[in-house]
Amino acid sequence: MDFNQVISREGTNALKLEFRERLFGTNNVLPLWVADMDFAVCEEIGQAICKRAEHPVFGYTIRDEEFYQSIVDWVKNKHDWEISENWVEASPGVVPTLILSVLAFTEPGDKIVIQPPVYPPFFDVIKDHQRVIKENPLVNTQEGYRMDFDHLDQVTSDPDVKMLIFCNPHNPVGRVWTSEELKTAGEICLKNNVLVISDEIHADLVFSGHTHIPMASVSPELAENTITCMAPSKTFNIAGLNTAYFIASNPELLRRMRRKLQIYHLFIGNMFGAEALKVAYQYGKPWLDEVLTYLEGNIDYVKGFLNKNMPEVKVHRPEATFLMWLDFSEWGFTTAELRKFMVEKARLGLNDGPTFGIQGKGFQRLNIASPRSVIEEAMERLLNARNLIR
Ligand SMILES: Cc1ncc(COP(=O)(O)O)c(C=O)c1O
Numbered sequence: 001m002d003f004n005q006v007i008s009r010e011g012t013n014a015l016k017l018e019f020r021e022r023l024f025g026t027n028n029v030l031p032l033w034v035a036d037m038d039f040a041v042c043e044e045i046g047q048a049i050c051k052r053a054e055h056p057v058f059g060y061t062i063r064d065e066e067f068y069q070s071i072v073d074w075v076k077n078k079h080d081w082e083i084s085e086n087w088v089e090a091s092p093g094v095v096p097t098l099i100l101s102v103l104a105f106t107e108p109g110d111k112i113v114i115q116p117p118v119y120p121p122f123f124d125v126i127k128d129h130q131r132v133i134k135e136n137p138l139v140n141t142q143e144g145y146r147m148d149f150d151h152l153d154q155v156t157s158d159p160d161v162k163m164l165i166f167c168n169p170h171n172p173v174g175r176v177w178t179s180e181e182l183k184t185a186g187e188i189c190l191k192n193n194v195l196v197i198s199d200e201i202h203a204d205l206v207f208s209g210h211t212h213i214p215m216a217s218v219s220p221e222l223a224e225n226t227i228t229c230m231a232p233s234k235t236f237n238i239a240g241l242n243t244a245y246f247i248a249s250n251p252e253l254l255r256r257m258r259r260k261l262q263i264y265h266l267f268i269g270n271m272f273g274a275e276a277l278k279v280a281y282q283y284g285k286p287w288l289d290e291v292l293t294y295l296e297g298n299i300d301y302v303k304g305f306l307n308k309n310m311p312e313v314k315v316h317r318p319e320a321t322f323l324m325w326l327d328f329s330e331w332g333f334t335t336a337e338l339r340k341f342m343v344e345k346a347r348l349g350l351n352d353g354p355t356f357g358i359q360g361k362g363f364q365r366l367n368i369a370s371p372r373s374v375i376e377e378a379m380e381r382l383l384n385a386r387n388l389i390r
Contacts, residue, residue, distance in 0.1 A: 001290050003291065003371060006038075006371050017031055023349065029343055029348055035367060035369075036239050037237040039237060039370075041287075044284065045279055062268075072085050073281065078203075081216070081217040084249070088246070088247050091261065092244065092270070099125045099128075099129065101197045101227055101260075105162060106163055111132045111134045112132070113135070113152070114164075117356035117363070118172075134161055136152045138173060140359075145170070145175050147185055149184050152164075156189060161194055163194060164197070168198055168202075171202060172321075173316070174316065174323065175320075177213070183218050185215075189225065190221060195226075195227070195253075196215060196227070197226075198215040198226050198229065200228055200230050202321045204232075204234075205235060205320050205322060207296050225250070228246060228248070230246070230247065238280070241276050243277050295322050295368060295369060297372065299368060301372065302315070305379045322368050327363050328362055331389070335352070342364060345385035346381045346386075348382065350365060351365035353365065
């Protein structure tokens, strides 16, 4: 694969481009925000979709045995987690799965814990359904972000707290939680009767030296108390195909989730998404390995560039994800000033830190899943703009 190739997404209704005006007030920004990649998918995915498109009937289509078997095999081979296909259910997306779990296991007024700074829809899936957000903020240390377990224990011991929406690997801070961290967090939840919804959408995008461990694989007890959300969408750049799934070995958790899928009529899948998932999981590993190497190169480049030219901009090396969480707080800007600076001076469309929680003040999230030349252009724009202020 030639990931250096710049592929124009103009004219494809790409969200990353089309929402520039709405988010940044102008189209004149380099869009490095929403979490998809600017790379072509692996050949097998394109071929499978073309093959299916050759048949002229696109009616309601169910998922076959091969779909579920592909998931079971992928999860085993990639994450060393042995699951049964009876524990797996398909869904149209991970965020819809989070919403269904909020509806299935909590009541309006119940409290749900999240660990900000965190993916903004985690706030929405709670607020939009009249549940109450309880924050267990991550702690930013010299060595990287850590969970505050004493605080987690304290918040979850409130009997009104019913659920933790957990992010592993964590967006935006890029942590891949270790088995000790998972065990501690999972056991605190178990002790306090708090169900864990583990969003593991970034599980496959883990860099050398780190290993993704599914929360539910840590122990049989934690498995009973966890719903795991996964998808090929981030991994293989097929978010537009709306195909995800969740895994629960606890039959009661699965039953209640399936009921929600039924009553909201969300059980019919996307035909092309199902074809893509199968070939991605069966044949996509070499492409994934290549893209991970390329992404690591982009991360090295950004880290090197910042260290050399703007050492006051801090960033922890992400252990996973194609997202970098840049800390501009030394510039002393207010939130509005930093946003304005990025758009008007640097002409960059990044995600604004405070949308990930108040802990994101002074931060911007950079998506590095673009050709190196685009990332170089972004860094040059940033440096030129910064030289105007320092
Ligand atoms: C942690 C996390 N969960 C869920 C999603 C989106 O999932 P979906 O598009 O399947 O709803 C994202 C996308 O960036 C994400 O980062």
